[in-house]
Amino acid sequence: MTGAAVEIRGLCFAYPDGRPALQAVDLDVGAGERVAVLGPNGAGKTTLVLHLNGILSPQAGSVRVGGLVVAPATQAEVRRRVGIVFQDPDDQLFMPTVADDVAFGPANLGVEGEALDQRVVAALDVVGMAGHQARAPHHLSFGQRRRVAVATVLSMEPDVLVLDEPTSNLDPAARRELADVLATLSLTTLVVTHDLPYALELCPRSVILDDGRIVADGPTADLLADRDLLAQHRLELPRGFHPSWR
Amino acid sequence: MTGAAVEIRGLCFAYPDGRPALQAVDLDVGAGERVAVLGPNGAGKTTLVLHLNGILSPQAGSVRVGGLVVAPATQAEVRRRVGIVFQDPDDQLFMPTVADDVAFGPANLGVEGEALDQRVVAALDVVGMAGHQARAPHHLSFGQRRRVAVATVLSMEPDVLVLDEPTSNLDPAARRELADVLATLSLTTLVVTHDLPYALELCPRSVILDDGRIVADGPTADLLADRDLLAQHRLELPRGFHPSWR
Amino acid sequence: MAVHIPDGLIEGGTSAGAGVVAATGVGVCLRQAGRLLDERRVPLAGLTSAFIFAAQMVNFPVAGGTSGHLLGGVLAAVLVGPYVGAVCVAVVVVVQALLFADGGVSALGLNVANMALVTPFGGYLAFCGLRALLPPTRTSVAAASGVAAGFAVVLASLAFTVEYAVGGTGGASATTVGVAMIGVHVLIAVGEGVITALTVSAVLASRPDLVWGARHLGPDRSSPAAALGLGSAR
């Protein structure tokens, strides 16, 4: 793959009641890049995510993934290329066992038999959940469910990985384990979050989304050092935290 | 009130399958004190919380609130004295309007008419949600719902306020607003959390609960400065955070 | 007997006949549900079934320390429509029989027929009739669903009496059993009706767009999820 993995141009979307959710969003993410999309709740982060694989369709502007325009006709291929890990792992794990869940995506792509099993094993291995195939999701800890949710997407061998609030409800140990997993992946990754320290740890670059617009784009450490910018967009670092203190 | 607001002595509790959840917990919290209970998921934090107002009954040991032993006979009074704000505000808010929800507790205590209305107004005022009486909780933002959840408990005029993971899923602005509200209250407060920076900000004193035991008790800044202690109990500060940096 | 019929109460032939009726009825409902809900049917119907199961565990006080629990057939029909509602209740009944040993395996057809067909459809018809007589307001919808839920409980006890008259093995006359069953169920019906009405009214207060039986009141776009248009997402 060459050039931008994700190319968003002039993307607009309004809710049915007319309130704008996204207003002319432009964003390029290079192949292999890891970018955080920061913003307060209600900024339009989730709406943006749902455009990346065509669950929502742009009302104006366009989204391209690896050069392919996201549109109803390309839907199947786009959904293979872009894997989304949703905020609540219970929404993502809907099959009776871990193995069935991790197999769901590739099975929809037509993968079967031995090849399917291999995908399941490989994806679980990456997230450190090898050997848990036969378990039911409700027997896993919350942190384990989050990592299995990542595996359900990795098994589709996506080009772009999108994580929506990956740290919500995680305790410090589970947070660390997930960061360790994500750091080993060499995929193009978008981390949509309001957890600023996590963004700093994982993503060299960040954009700030507020009120449906990209209002800042730059190295994460620089953005987080700009307290005024953060405050303007209802973001702030926890007290006691300093981005230059590593 | 004089002396300890909460006195826990030798509290033991095991799950129905025999696994111990709490093992001889001793804890004194002075009137007006603000204490954080830190610990990873599965440490027994929520089980401890549910003993404070008699939802769970001790299998050994005792809990006293303002000198009153928590027992079935004292249940009604204990539940007035101890207000619990649960982790997920959606578990706590179930009435059609904000006003109904905030009135629910005091109405169960027999408060009615003018006095009830006053309690609702006063509680919403404290959490900065005055004027939202008629709205459906469902239509509020997550941060607003959390603050209304606090109001549903404050309207019972409790002596002790217990918050279970108050920051989970909050974005930075909502987190700040909640901290500002909590800092104005002069109630005895227990904050049960794995959000260490928040504990440092709100609570001068912390205890660490792990595997059903209190394993440390001291000034929050001291506990958080002890990286080995934290690591032993699956706690860690976010990278870039330092407890002495204010 | 606001609960499942056990094995051995109704003789085999009648049970088998009820099984055929139940299977046919649920089959028709599945086809209709598929037409109404397309591919979203699976998670939405599954979650609704889980809700019905959980709602049946909510105890409410009846009087003097005794408590009853919701059956939920009419509640399901009013919330998600009679076809999807019937399928959801049928799933609950089958899962209860096979996973929790609640209700006899040989009486499964009878239980599905009574709880998943007679109750939701009988109740929904009554609901539609009442709704037509009342002014088009949310209060009317809640009240109609409550009365219909109570009526459907009595109807279910009537259905049981008919089944007992055809194939009962109890040694008491169908009239005696019928009078007693209906008498007891009138009491249960009051609880079912009150809880159903209050529950529907609570849903109407926060997400009126989710109440199938209130569609005639017009679209509501005030709630955030409806606003996101996720309901129609592809």
Place this chain on the structure above:
Amino acid sequence: MGAGHGRTDGLYVAGDGRLHRLPAEAKIVATVGYVVAVVATPRDAFWAFAAHGALLLALARAASLPVGALVRRLRIEVPFLAFAVFLPLVGTGPRIDVVGLPLSRAGLWGAWTILAKGTLGVGASILLAATTPVAGILGGLDRLRLPRAFTAIAGSMVRYLDVIVGEAERMHVARQSRGYDPRWLGQARGAAASAGTLFVRSYERGERVHLAMLARGYTGSLPRLCAVPATAGDWATAALLPVAAALVTLTANLR
């Protein structure tokens, strides 16, 4: 409270015996066959009911199931025991005196029938549920050609049972914590409001689950879960129970 045994596990007791390993579809059919034989047993053939019960006990022993726990599960019967008690009081025909109470002969027989056949039926269902994991039962129904949509909805329901029941329980605790202790139906508003909220939460979760399915390429047909279907040998093994029960019933009827 807290973690532990999930509700979604039904009555399943982990094990590795022959009965546990039999494919679910064979066990479901065997259970139905057994119950039909029990229901067809003449009510006065007491020895036959004893024999039917012995078959279940033998299987429970063979599968190393904790018999005490299974017997406790029988309390699910209590509601229809009430009906059984009622029959001798109102039954028709000649009456006999039992400790001073004139009870109907036919009603007594009715009560006995419900007690015996109902208990054996529940016992058989418990045995099935205790030796078959939930996913197995659903897969078995699928292989027995129940409509795909039906088993898929059942699977989705079972998956989310713990989630939804957990929410219901947490809401219950939150109500109690604010002093809710209703004594009569008029105070049920709090509980009903929670039920309404629970429905909205369930429905919205259904919508989110649907989105998550779409995001992974779901187009409306669920991929078939792979599982090994029952072999002729499995069917033959499973048939032992209903065949034995049928022989008992046949003998009782011939007498």
